[in-house]
Each structure stands twice: as structure tokens, then as C-alpha cells.
Amino acid sequence: MSLIHLIAGARPNFMKIAPLYHRLVREDWCEPVLIHTGQHYDPSMSDAFFQDLGLPQPDMHLGIGSGSHAEQTGKVMTAYEKILMDHPPAWTVVVGDVNSTMACTLAAKKLCLPVAHLEAGLRSRDRTMPEEINRLVTDVIADLLWTPSPDADENLLAEGVAPERIVRVGNIMLDSFEMVRDQVEAERVPESLGLSKKGYGLVTLHRPSNVDDAETLAALVESLVVVSTDIPLVFPIHPRTRKSLQAHGLESRLIEAPNIHLSEPMGYIRFMSLVLGSRLVLTDSGGIQEETTYLGIPCLTRRDTTERPITVTEGTNRLVMPNEVESSVRQVLNGDWPTGSRPEFWDGHTADRIAADLAGRV
Structure with a gap:
């Protein structure tokens, strides 16, 4: 049995590891090993997500x-180097x-062990974002790059990979959603807050910028107050915010x-219940840009750049500058927003494609 470390x-x-773990645990050629680094250690930011996604204790x-x-x-x-030396895997799989992501890739490659990067090739081209540095370093030294979209392939090829x-395997985030969709639809969080379906906006903000x-x-706070006079807002607040x-x-x-x-921050199922019922989402998150495109929900991304441009070119996402928040919300409420479409391989079967690819490499 080949050990596969999932980081x-x-x-x-x-959310990206869960569908792959559930897919690999059914295979007879490998043993998935779930490793939690503890980078997010608040129960509301980690433990609840493990429970919602049916993951065992790491x-x-x-x-x-x-x-x-x-x-x-x-x-x-x-810490990870010690694990690698005691239990060297056939592959280390890092995500996002x-x-x-970067640290475990460095540790594994220093020991000449193979690394696969899931969600490779995304680029914001903003090197003030720590995440961009992590992506660049990881993609340069990882052995196998699983991408979610054609633009990611193009980025890597342009960099000489x-x-x-x-x-290209598709978008694993959507596997997570489909895996628990029935539970999300049964949760009815908007109703518990006295809100009607498509009768509110959802806000998530956490980036340093x-x-x-x-x-x-x-x-931003003043814009939210003004917007809330036109449509109620739900704002689960990140600890940093x-x-x-x-x-x-x-x-x-x-x-x-x-x-x-x-x-407070919510687990995945409760949060996705809010996303599913929302009229619009204002965010600076990466993953929510993808989920809203998949679900056809208008997404206003409060950033100057996005590493997920396909959500803009094909989906329902648009970048919104600070002085455009209020006018953009009005556009949505007036029905003046693109409906978008789902990119290829954003279909809930990415984990199947990854498992098939990995099986031929061990």
C-alpha cells in the first residue's frame, strides 16, 4: 500500500482535501494519511469544517x-520533515x-520526495499577496501540477513548466459542495435569521489589504451600512477582521x-446554506468566487486582482474597487449582472480524475 500524505x-x-480523502480511502492501492498542520487552530476555523466534511480526526x-x-x-x-523521515510517502499532496502548502512542499523536495500540487497554476500577479509567493514557489518545485482551468495551464506553460x-483535473471545491449538498439545502440558515431566499447579501472580508x-x-464599513438600507446583509466575521x-x-x-x-465564523454546511440562498456575495475570498460562479450567484470581489480570472471571463464574478461597492450592488438588484456559465470540469468529479491520475504514478 502506497502512503499518500494529504496536507x-x-x-x-x-474543503479541497475532503473529496480526495473520501475517494482515496476506497482504493486498495493506497493509504491516505491526513496531516493537519494546525495553521488554523481555532475550532470555528478548522474543527467544524472537519466535522461538516465527514473527515476523521487527522x-x-x-x-x-x-x-x-x-x-x-x-x-x-x-515538524513535517520529521514525519517524512519516519514515514516517507509515495506522494505528498499539497493544496491551495x-x-x-509551500512549507510542506519545500520539506518534501529537500528530501527528494515527490509532491503534487492541487489547484496549481493560479496567478494574481500581485506579489504583495503572501498567497502569490506560496503559489509561485510551490509550482516551481512540485513534480505534478493539477490545475482547475485553462488559464492555470497557460500560466504554467508561460513560466516554462x-x-x-x-x-487539468477541474475544481475540487465543487466536489466538496456536491458531497454535502443535501445537508446544505436542509440546513435553512437564512430562515433561522428571518431572511427570505434571494432576499439578502452575504459578506466575507479578511484580506490584509x-x-x-x-x-x-x-x-468598507460605511459602504456596508449604506448597502444594507437596500438589502439585508449577513456578515460572518473572520477573527482577523x-x-x-x-x-x-x-x-x-x-x-x-x-x-x-x-x-461568528461558520462551518462549511451552515456557511454554504447562506451562499446558496443569497442574492449576491461581497467577498475577498478566493474559493467563494468559484462557488458563486458554479451556483450562478452574482459575486462582487473586493480586490484589485484575482488568481481565478475564469470566474470573471466565464462566470458571475467581477472585481469591485472600494468606491464601486454601492453602485455594483445596485446593478445586481436592478438585474444588470452577467449570468455566467460553468467552466469545463467544474462538475463535482475532480477527485475521480485525480485518483485515476495518481494511480498510474505509484
Whole structure:
């Protein structure tokens, strides 16, 4: 039996690892080993997602916790190297673009062990984003690059990656959604908040460019207050965002707005119940751009760039500048927003394609 290490470090990773874990555990040629680095260690940011996605307790938990980018990367490398030396896998599978992705790739390749990167080739071309650095480093040294879309293939080829290292498998995030869709539809979170289907907007903001600077955050808060007079908003607040809101004295402005429903971060099923019922989503997340395109929901991404341009060229996503939030919401409410379409291989069967590809390489 070939050991396959599946690395999960932060919440977006769990959603990408889950369908692959469930697919590989049914195979007789491999043994998937679930490794949680602990980069997100708050129960609301990790444990709930494991439960929602039917994942068992990790086989190994590195318990890294918070810290600077360098601290997290160094701690993950040191801890994972020990596992690699004691239990070398046939393949290490890393996903996404968090610090753990790059750190585990570095540790494995320093020991000349093969690495596959799931969700490879995405590029924002904004090197001020830590995630972009993680993507670039990981894709340069990983052996196998599983991509979600044609633009990702093109990015890698333009960077000189050999074509035989690139395999387009599709979007694993949508496998996660389809895996628990019945539970999502049964959850009825909007109803529990007194909201009607398609009668509210959903907000998620956590990126440093949006929430760390007082002036930028204050402008966003004011836009949300104005928008909420036209449509109620639900805002599950990321710990980083809440800390910044409190530090800059802005949390009370949201609390006092009668049509803004604030909550703690949610598990995957409850959160996707909100996405599914929403009229629109305002976000700076990467994965939500994909989920809204898949579901045909207008997505307003409060960023200057996106590493998922296919959600703009083919889907329902548009980049929105700070001074465009209110007008963009009005466009959606007036029915002036693209309906979009689903990209190829965004079909809920990505894990099947990955398993078939991996089986021929062990």
C-alpha cells in the first residue's frame, strides 16, 4: 500500500482535501494519511469544517498555530520533515496557497520526495499577496501540477513548466459542495435569521489589504451600512477582521446597523446554506468566487486582482474597487449582472480524475 500524505493547513484546504480523502480511502492501492498542520487552530476555523466534511480526526496534527509568515513556514517545515523521515510517502499532496502548502512542499523536495500540487497554476500577479509567493514557489518545485482551468495551464506553460507536469483535473471545491449538498439545502440558515431566499447579501472580508488599514476598513464599513438600507446583509466575521474592527473602533457601527446580521465564523454546511440562498456575495475570498460562479450567484470581489480570472471571463464574478461597492450592488438588484456559465470540469468529479491520475504514478 502506497502512503499518500494529504496536507491540510487552513480552512480552504479542508474543503479541497475532503473529496480526495473520501475517494482515496476506497482504493486498495493506497493509504491516505491526513496531516493537519494546525495553521488554523481555532475550532470555528478548522474543527467544524472537519466535522461538516465527514473527515476523521487527522492521522497527524502538527499543532503549529499562529505566528508570522516566516515563523509558520519554518515550524511547519521542521515538524513535517520529521514525519517524512519516519514515514516517507509515495506522494505528498499539497493544496491551495497557504503557508503550509509551500512549507510542506519545500520539506518534501529537500528530501527528494515527490509532491503534487492541487489547484496549481493560479496567478494574481500581485506579489504583495503572501498567497502569490506560496503559489509561485510551490509550482516551481512540485513534480505534478493539477490545475482547475485553462488559464492555470497557460500560466504554467508561460513560466516554462514542462507540459508533462501539468494535468487539468477541474475544481475540487465543487466536489466538496456536491458531497454535502443535501445537508446544505436542509440546513435553512437564512430562515433561522428571518431572511427570505434571494432576499439578502452575504459578506466575507479578511484580506490584509481590506481589513488592516483603518481608512480602508472604515470606508468598507460605511459602504456596508449604506448597502444594507437596500438589502439585508449577513456578515460572518473572520477573527482577523473582528480584531481590526475592534482596534479601530468600527465594530459598533456594524452592530448598530439594523439590517446587518453579524455572526461568528461558520462551518462549511451552515456557511454554504447562506451562499446558496443569497442574492449576491461581497467577498475577498478566493474559493467563494468559484462557488458563486458554479451556483450562478452574482459575486462582487473586493480586490484589485484575482488568481481565478475564469470566474470573471466565464462566470458571475467581477472585481469591485472600494468606491464601486454601492453602485455594483445596485446593478445586481436592478438585474444588470452577467449570468455566467460553468467552466469545463467544474462538475463535482475532480477527485475521480485525480485518483485515476495518481494511480498510474505509484
